[in-house]
Amino acid sequence: MIEVKDLKKSFGDTEVLKGINASFDKGKTNMIIGASGSGKSVFLKNMLGLFVPDSGNIYYDGVPINEMEDEEKSDLRKNMGMLFQHSALFDSMTVEENVMFPLRMFSKMRKKERLKRAHEMLERVNLEGLNKSMPSEISGGQQKRVALARAVVNYPQYLFCDEPNSGLDPRTATVIDNLIQEITRERDITTVIISHDMNSVMEIGETIVFLKDGLIAWEGTNKEIFKTDNQAVTEFVYSSELFKKVRIAQNEGL
Numbered sequence: 310m311i312e313v314k315d316l317k318k319s320f321g322d323t324e325v326l327k328g329i330n331a332s333f334d335k336g337k338t339n340m341i342i343g344a345s346g347s348g349k350s351v352f353l354k355n356m357l358g359l360f361v362p363d364s365g366n367i368y369y370d371g372v373p374i375n376e377m378e379d380e381e382k383s384d385l386r387k388n389m390g391m392l393f394q395h396s397a398l399f400d401s402m403t404v405e406e407n408v409m410f411p412l413r414m415f416s417k418m419r420k421k422e423r424l425k426r427a428h429e430m431l432e433r434v435n436l437e438g439l440n441k442s443m444p445s446e447i448s449g450g451q452q453k454r455v456a457l458a459r460a461v462v463n464y465p466q467y468l469f470c471d472e473p474n475s476g477l478d479p480r481t482a483t484v485i486d487n488l489i490q491e492i493t494r495e496r497d498i499t500t501v502i503i504s505h506d507m508n509s510v511m512e513i514g515e516t517i518v519f520l521k522d523g524l525i526a527w528e529g530t531n532k533e534i535f536k537t538d539n540q541a542v543t544e545f546v547y548s549s550e551l552f553k554k555v556r557i558a559q560n561e562g563l
């Protein structure tokens with residue numbers, strides 16, 4: 310579980326995070342949504358330790374980051390998996406070498422064990438048979454699955470995903486969403502996902518925080534988001550033509 314208390318972050322005179330309070334549950338897909346520029350990435354970067362908060366604190370399973378010794382911080386980093394918008398695979402490495410990479414960096418596993426774990430994860434994301442392929446030889450959806458296998462190959466306690474579905478068609482996006490959710494549950498990971506994609510919110514938004522002007526303007530679940538009267542949320546949700554039609558149909562009792 311990750312708990313965030315009164316987190317503030319400014320750049321010069323620009324106050325981006327103005328006192329964020331949120332918690333992200335273990336074994337769940339927790340989503341952060343909000344318009345462009347609302348501070349989602351800055352929030353994520355604070356949780357990843359890439360930015361130092363101006364004030365407030367982040368607790369990782371009860372331990373506040375600002376009280377951690379350097380060694381504890383480094384252990385925490387080893388416990389974090391990351392899945393980026395663009396899969397960020399190493400072009401010159403095969404699929405299995407990409408997946409083994411974090412183990413080479415952060416574990417004492419021998420090559421044979423690393424290979425076994427990488428194959429296990431590639432099988433988990435249904436990519437057996439592509440172990441020796443190069444990233445350029447596989448599709449965007451397959452690249453995302455390799456990146457997901459790489460993000461969880463260390464068995465991390467925390468998984469952070471930044472727009473994991475960007476650039477994928479809706480069907481492939483659903484496959485990735487479901488895989489993220491299944492692995493989160495199987496391994497009891499605290500997963501935090503930034504997304505603009507309302508399909509993903511609907512599909513896997515077990516907990517949702519809506520960020521606006523540097524504050525949490527609403528929180529709830531994917532069941533609740535379509536029922537809220539919070540104007541900022543409804544403007545965000547129903548900015549899509551499809552969801553507008555869904556709302557009209559709901560109101561008309563169709």
Ligand SMILES: Nc1ncnc2c1ncn2[C@@H]1O[C@H](COP(=O)(O)OP(=O)(O)OP(=O)(O)O)[C@@H](O)[C@H]1O
Nearest residue numbers: 320323325343344345346347348349350351352505
């Ligand atoms: N390193 C930085 N230095 C100065 N300002 C920054 C920095 N990083 C982000 N900002 C500012 O913080 C604000 C929030 O940016 P952020 O990238 O977190 O938004 P976002 O919600 O992730 O947007 P998007 O959905 O478009 O990715 C923006 O005004 C941005 O210019």
